[in-house]
Amino acid sequence: MTPETTGAGSLLEVRAITKSFGGVQALNAADFACDRGEIHALLGANGAGKSTLVKILSGVMAPDSGTIFFDGQEVTFSSPADAGAQGVATVFQELSLFAHLTVAENIFIGHEPLTRLGQVSGRRMRAAARALFDRLGIDHLNPDAMLSDLSLADRQLVEIFKALSRDPRLLILDEGTSALGRTEVERLFALLRKLKAGGTSVVFISHRMAETREFVDRMSVFRNGALVGTVAAAECSDEEIVEMMLGQRVEKSFPERSPLPAGAPVLLEVERMSDGSRLRDISLRLRGGEVLGIAGLEGQGQGELLLALFGAYRRLSGRVLLHGKPAKLSKPWIAKRAGIALIPEDRKTEGLVLPMSVRENVSMATLPAYGRFGFVSLKRERQFVAQMIARLEIKVGGMEQPARSLSGGNQQKLVLAKWLATGAEVFLFYDPTRGIDVGTKRAFYELIAGLARAGKGVIVYTTETSELAGLCHRVLVMDDGQMVRSLEGRDITEPKILAASFGLGDGAKPEKVPA
Amino acid sequence: MIFRRYNTSVLAVVALGLLLIYYYIRQPLILSPFGAKILANQGTTLALAALAQLVVVLTGGVDLSVGAVVSLSNCIAATYMGSHPASVIAVCVLTLAVGAGAGLVNGVLVAYGRIQPIIVTLATLYIFSGLALMVRPQPGGLVPPFYANALTGGWGYLPYAMVALFVMLFAVWTPLMRSRLGTAIRAVGDNPGGAHMSGINVPRTLILAYVMGGVFAAAAGLYLTAQTTSGDAAIGTSYTLNSVAAVVFGGALLGGGRGVAPGPVIAAYFLSIIISVLFAAGISPFYQSVFQGGILMVVLVFGNLWTLRTRNWLTILKN
Amino acid sequence: MDNLLARRLSDFTRHGVAVAYALLALLVIAAFVYDPGLASWRWIHAQLQIAAFIGIIAIGQTMVILIGQIDLSVPWNLTFSALVMATLSSDGYSVWLAMGAALLCGLVIGAINAVGVAVFRLHSLVWTLGMNALLQGASLVYTNAQPPKSDVPAVVREMAVGNIFGIPAAALIWALLAVFTVVVLRRSRFGRYLYAIGNNETALFVSGVDSRKVVLGAFMVSGFGAALAGILLTGYASQTYLGMGNDYLLIPIAAVIIGGTNVMGGSGGYVGTIAGALIVVILQSLLSTAQIGQAGKDVVFGVIILALVLLYAREARPTD
Structure with a gap:
């Protein structure tokens, strides 16, 4: 040649x-x-x-x-x-x-x-x-x-x-x-x-x-x-x-946003939460039925915020109120009992135990429910898992298949299935659709909207701006560990979110956001 | 800041100082040519074994076979040394070569066999100590007096043990650790992926580190031979634990990347001398292992107290 | 392949369990061919007797290895617990109380091991190595280097060397514990969590499960097993002696690894370990029959373990 x-x-x-x-x-x-x-x-x-x-x-x-x-x-x-x-x-x-x-x-x-x-x-x-x-x-x-x-x-x-x-x-x-x-x-x-x-x-x-x-x-x-x-x-x-x-507006079909009922109760309230480095004075409020988006460039503290709400951090300052009552979310199992669920950043290292089966992964967070005296009734476990597979339309060959062999989208559904069973009230999603195919993305949007319709509170951090624009009732923009902007109603558009994230236009100046 | 980086090694220096002061008060005789010799002889074997352990710990591994290599070289030396100076030198070289070979086996299995260092060295611990027992089924052997004197004697206040240690330290250890290999060893233990991305040949570095460890363990065995003037296949057993203790106490990081020679050497002297001090203080020698194990455990906890301070549980888990 | 049985079968063949049982069958045949005199109930009886001690220790070691750790404190935990029992019973306490105290000792030692691993996040290798030395010293101090010489209580002797319907009592104890262990590993929450920790502790933690308690459990089982083996060995040897645990470090670990449990944790189980325990015992017996001394045995065992680990328990390439 x-x-x-x-x-x-x-x-x-x-x-x-x-x-x-x-x-x-x-x-x-x-x-x-x-x-x-x-x-x-x-x-x-x-x-x-x-x-x-x-x-x-x-x-x-x-x-x-x-x-x-x-x-x-x-x-x-x-x-x-x-x-x-x-x-x-x-x-x-x-x-x-x-x-x-x-x-x-x-x-x-x-x-x-x-x-x-x-x-x-x-x-x-x-x-x-x-x-x-x-x-x-x-x-x-x-x-x-x-x-x-x-x-x-x-x-x-x-x-x-x-x-x-x-x-x-x-x-x-x-x-x-x-x-x-x-x-x-x-x-x-x-x-x-x-x-x-x-x-x-x-x-x-x-x-x-x-x-x-x-x-x-x-x-x-x-x-x-x-x-x-x-x-x-x-x-x-x-x-x-x-x-x-x-680019050219590619109209993604998002499910219709359910209107936020006027009297929706406040599920979660965060007051001036700081972790001493990556989170600075974060305040926010989440209502039942609300989808709250977290925007910003990658690595501005969004991940830390979700982990902190899930109890993976210790010695946080500030206050967290659940249903109006102070809660100390110092361990994941405490957060789980308090009704918080986390769909973590990396499903492969944090969300799933890849070599273990679909069944074992889906039941991981709720194992005590399927048996007595520390033992697991396989019959009840399998019934439950089958139910979840059907409800979320997870495509599996069988529930004994290792989680590793599933596609990215179906793996992510396993993580969600695990948490739906806990009866959580507040769902934290960390970039839920990263690396999954369009069809499953669409299914995820439906699931998130469905959670909101059922009165659950949802916080979503995603790197896809279109998702924030299509799904959320409200969008908070983070920069360097702080909430710098809040977008609501008509302001929730892709250009505005992107501009605010890049610190351009009227979003350029960091300002404190009222909770 | 110095304390933070070398926390436990500063502790080792202080501990050794206090120990020597206390020893002097109980037994003023240690401040004499004879006393200096005794003190120096006590710790040299462990100091060399600690260096053997250190180089492997720097790569992020642990070598459980250090004690067995000490035994093996002790048995070879005491069995084949003979009494002619030429044969003594030849056998010493042979012994060091056997140590290098033992290290090579460990290193190849870790680097190319991709087996965890713990399992590799646990298995070779049995292989090497089995070989030692084959070389010398019963304790005994013959060590010429001039060999023993050359390593355990002294000239005034200068014990030959110190000379031997300093030769190994400044003629072998330091040049190697100051070469590119030395940096590569620390880099591999610190961040193997980063080392690969920086163009370091990771398997080669691992193998050379284990070979170096084997040579130092064999040197420890040679020194021990001069001390005991006999060979015993079981004599090295305690050096595995104590070399790990000395390395940890000497400020090296289990998991790799951090550690310099002086800390473990000083800790080795502390761990060795404390036994005679306990004896001088009238404490039963049965407490020896209690102290050795206990010191290791306390130092481990002390060195890892940061885990109780880290904020993010996930980073602790992924560590 | 949505069938639990099918999956168990594939686990059996994939994770070296089948290899272990095939190896066991081959060994038995080889033994009978090599020395037809061995093909007797007496020989089998003797093998079962000794395998029981190793198998009981290997219960805890299997669990500890499943979570990616290792327990190196077994030898002196075993000795120390046996000494506690012997001393108490020679001091005139009831044998049940003495045994209870020994088992409690093992549990406490296991708990301390677990605290180092789960709370201080120390690697079990060095932590339990330190514990082993500590217990060695403690044994000397506790007995003044003179283990009690009085007779071993009859109950203890019966447990170790007695027979029930011609089967060694120790082997029956092992069989009971083995069944329980297999059920726990497969059907209990604790068992499920052990595998999860060995594969990915972070994922279990993010599922809201306190993994520290699971680690505690695994090490306590290991401590308990070491103490129980100490009691049985006392009965078997009709005495306690310093260093009675020395042979029980590598051999049970070898049984676990030969049985197909991954040394990195996360896969394997006790069914394989049972075969592993029988294999190491028969190997030892054959090496003895062939007049190979302790030295040769050590070398052979080291080589076999390395070979098996090379065969099916290598780490993934760092670049994968």
Whole structure:
């Protein structure tokens, strides 16, 4: 095969990359090109395929099909080390750091400067680290500090330095600035511009569009696993970009929202809940029959909030009232008894015991109900599980099948079945439809609406903005552990939720939300 | 901050200091060339065994076969050493090679066999101690006096035991741990996935760490041979537990990634000397294991008290 | 395959249980061929007798391994509990009280093991290793290194070496406990939770179940089994002695692993362990018949365990 060459300008070109995970198409014939010496931002709503693309470019995973050209040559990246050797360095979020090594050791791991005797030269390594810091104008990092003593922002800097220490030709930063403050971001971009002047290209992914837009040359917007378009950053408005990210309105059919009865009782009330780090002064109120959405960028404390309500955190400050009475939700079993159910973030590690059977998983939370003296009546257990399978229309070959063998959507239904049986009043959903097929998504919307109709309270955190817009009576937006905005009634639209999450438009200023 | 990172090793230094002061008050004779020799000799075997344990603990494993390798090398040395200096040196080298081989077996099974270190080393514990018993069914053997003197004697206040330990520490341990291998060992124990992503050859690193552990365990056996001047297939048994105790007490993290040599070495001396101090204080020697086991348990709890402070139950469970 | 029986059958073949029973049958045949003199009720009787001690210890060890932990405190828990019983009965207390005290000892030791594991989240390996040393010292201190020399009470001797309808009483005790164990593992909440913890403790926790209590139960069963084995061994040897537990660390663990229980926890069960216990006992007997000494036995057992673990209990590749 003759080596195909690409346009002289492109350092990296990706053609028709496809990648799917168990039936879910993460990338669908996606194209992407990055010029020599440019800073290029990747944008897209959650699940648009940016992260998958980055993982493929950094050698973490292989594409199902498609080709990658680097410097005019067709290449494959078989591992991160391989990609690194070919000149592509990626800044992962804390994934590759070592808590008990020093800053300098972390940066130079695997290619430490040596003395003539083959010893790692601490002196030269420190000097090299300092030289790197100077390039970025960072003076507060101590090369000898333990990584575990560093703040999140500093750890991210270390990740960036680690990538830079290998003098890459293409630097990929995956949400590299989410923990950095404004001045740090400016310094970082000052450095990136220097790198750019030296011919290095930078691919940059960040949700902080407003902050980073002024620093980048071009932006590529992804949607549903494919490239929508590439624009010069200076020639595009925020509104246009949001539109590109959302695209043509694909009308998803959501079940009709049941009206919230005027006198609906308050089921759950949270007053000024804080956990000392990720949750700050959270207050909210949930009525029976209400679907309350939690929006925001990923990792702003939404997961922590749901876990805290389920009793997975200890020493929380603030107050929780259930049915108007103070409740101390300090353990999951206490929360369970109080009528709270959690459909957790990761059904594979938190929701299900994958190797165990459908039957054993569905009955996991309610085992005492099927027998006496600590024993389980298999007959009663099977009756109940059969009932649940029928009610939720779970597609299984049989109830002795291991949960692992089910599709994602049916696995998620198992988790829900487990909790329906507990007679819970308040349901907490953590991204319930992530990675499941459209048909089952639709079934989940029906189930959630059904719970609300039956007078239960539902709190949903989801990364799919359309779901929030389609399902919720009210949407609270979280940013950095705080509730920054509340959207109700006509304000619950996708653009408004997205704008508020990105801190754009009238949602830009954090403000306290009355509960 | 120093206390937080090296919490239990600071404790070990303080404990050893207090112990020596108390010992001196009960028995002033320890502050003499003879006393220094006795004190130094007592802890050296365990100090070497603790280093053997430390390198494996740094990778995130535990080596239950340390005691058996100590026994095996003790039996080989005492059985085949002979009395000619050349044969003594040859057998010492052979013994260290056997230790390396034992480590290689452990390392390959852990790295390529993908079996948990606990199960691997529990099984090889029996294999190595069985081999030791085959080499030497009854205690005995022959150790030339010059060999014993070279390792357990002293020159004024300088015990040769210290010289032996320092040679192993500064001519073998430190250069290895300061090479890229040393960083790789700590990185693998800290975050195996991250180590792989950073381009470290994880299986190779694991194997070399176990081999290094085997060599140090064999060195401990050689020292023990000089001390007891005989071979005994059961003599190493207690070194498994006590090496783990010394490593934990010396500030290393079970689970890997953190730990430096001085802590476990000092803890090893503490754990060894406390036995004679108990004896000097008139406490029955039967309490020996009570103290050794008890100290390990207390230190473990002390080192893991943070679990009672962590807010998120899930992170505790996933740890 | 919506049939419980079908699933049990597939578990049986998949998790090495079938391998264990096939191995057992082969071993018995090999033994009879190697030495036809062995094919006697006397030999079988003797094997059952010894297998009972190992099998009883392996009940708790199976549960502990099912939750992904290990109990290394068995040898001196066994010895210490036996010493407590022997001392009390030689001091003139009733034999029932003495046995009760010994069993209580085992339960308390198991509970302390569980607290380290479940509350302080320490790995059971080092925690129970420390406990073992502590109990070794405690045994010396408690008896002044001189175990009581008085006669072992008749009840204890009968339990260990007596016969009921020609079957060893110890084996009958084991059989009763074994049936109970199998039922508990398969049909009780506790059993269900053991498997869940071994596979994914987080998921059980997020189902609102207090997994710490389950861990407590598993270690207490292990402590109880060690103490009961201590009592029976006292009757069997007609005396207590320091180090009587030394042979009971690796052998019961070997029985569990040979029986197909995953060393990482989560799968397996006691049906396989029963075969495992019989296999290790017959192997020992054969090695003795072949005049292979203790050293050779240790090596052979170590190699067999490694081989079996390599066969069916390897960790998944980290990249999978």
